[in-house]
Amino acid sequence: KNQVEQSPQSLIILEGKNCTLQCNYTVSPFSNLRWYKQDTGRGPVSLTIMTFSENTKSNGRYTATLDADTKQSSLHITASQLSDSASYICVVTAGNTPLVFGKGTRLSVIA
Amino acid sequence: DTAVSQTPKYLVTQMGNDKSIKCEQNLGHDTMYWYKQDSKKFLKIMFSYNNKELIINETVPNRFSPKSPDKAHLNLHINSLELGDSAVYFCASSRPGLNTEAFFGQGTRLTVV
Numbered sequence: 001k002n003q004v005e006q007s008p009q010s011l012i013i014l015e016g017k018n019c020t021l022q023c024n025y026t027v028s029p030f031s032n033l034r035w036y037k038q039d040t041g042r043g044p045v046s047l048t049i050m051t052f053s054e055n056t057k058s059n060g061r062y063t064a065t066l067d068a069d070t071k072q073s074s075l076h077i078t079a080s081q082l083s084d085s086a087s088y089i090c091v092v093t094a095g096n097t098p099l100v101f102g103k104g105t106r107l108s109v110i111a
Numbered sequence: 112d113t114a115v116s117q118t119p120k121y122l123v124t125q126m127g128n129d130k131s132i133k134c135e136q137n138l139g140h141d142t143m144y145w146y147k148q149d150s151k152k153f154l155k156i157m158f159s160y161n162n163k164e165l166i167i168n169e170t171v172p173n174r175f176s177p178k179s180p181d182k183a184h185l186n187l188h189i190n191s192l193e194l195g196d197s198a199v200y201f202c203a204s205s206r207p208g209l210n211t212e213a214f215f216g217q218g219t220r221l222t223v224v
């Protein structure tokens with residue numbers, strides 16, 4: 001069964017600190033993995049996309065990694081800002097099947 | 112300018128009523144989706160349409176009926192609303208292709224009382 005598991009469920013960090021969110025997946029055949037950011041009351045917005053051959057990809061202060069062998073991905077946020085407070089959702093595409101969503105990590109950045 | 116727009120943003124209604132949520136995208140995408148996000152914030156796909164044709168129906172009660180008059184619109188009709196239907200419903204669209212990105216609307220918060 002295609003599944004995406006994320007950890008931690010929630011995280012509170014001080015402004016300016018770094019953090020790392022984890023995503024493990026059991027999805028086959030793997031096509032790509034995206035990290036989405038969902039602000040409260042808004043729809044998810046894509047941050048990065050990782051394909052099978054990519055190990056690292058950055059988007060500003062966001063850096064995603066992918067280990068296709070262990071089926072793990074991480075999203076690292078550097079020098080966090082208050083506006084980073086949101087849910088971060090790992091989404092995996094498997095062939096032509098529907099997108100498989102993780103339950104998300106709720107990040108709260110406090111001053 | 113809005114890429115994927117949903118209306119209404121909020122909907123409060125009584126059990127047993129029939130309601131509709133509208134979705135429109137101006138991105139020229141061929142594929143549109145409806146997702147349900149429950150109280151635990153878990154996004155789950157309900158339907159997917161490609162060029163006005165249903166391609167995915169994920170074990171959704173038949174009280175839910177999507178209708179796509181053209182490929183820019185995918186409306187969601189819900190009959191005989193139940194308390195458990197309370198959730199946020201997101202419309203999304205994408206181009207064909209494996210690495211395509213799904214663009215989401217802002218969501219419709221449905222509350223059934």
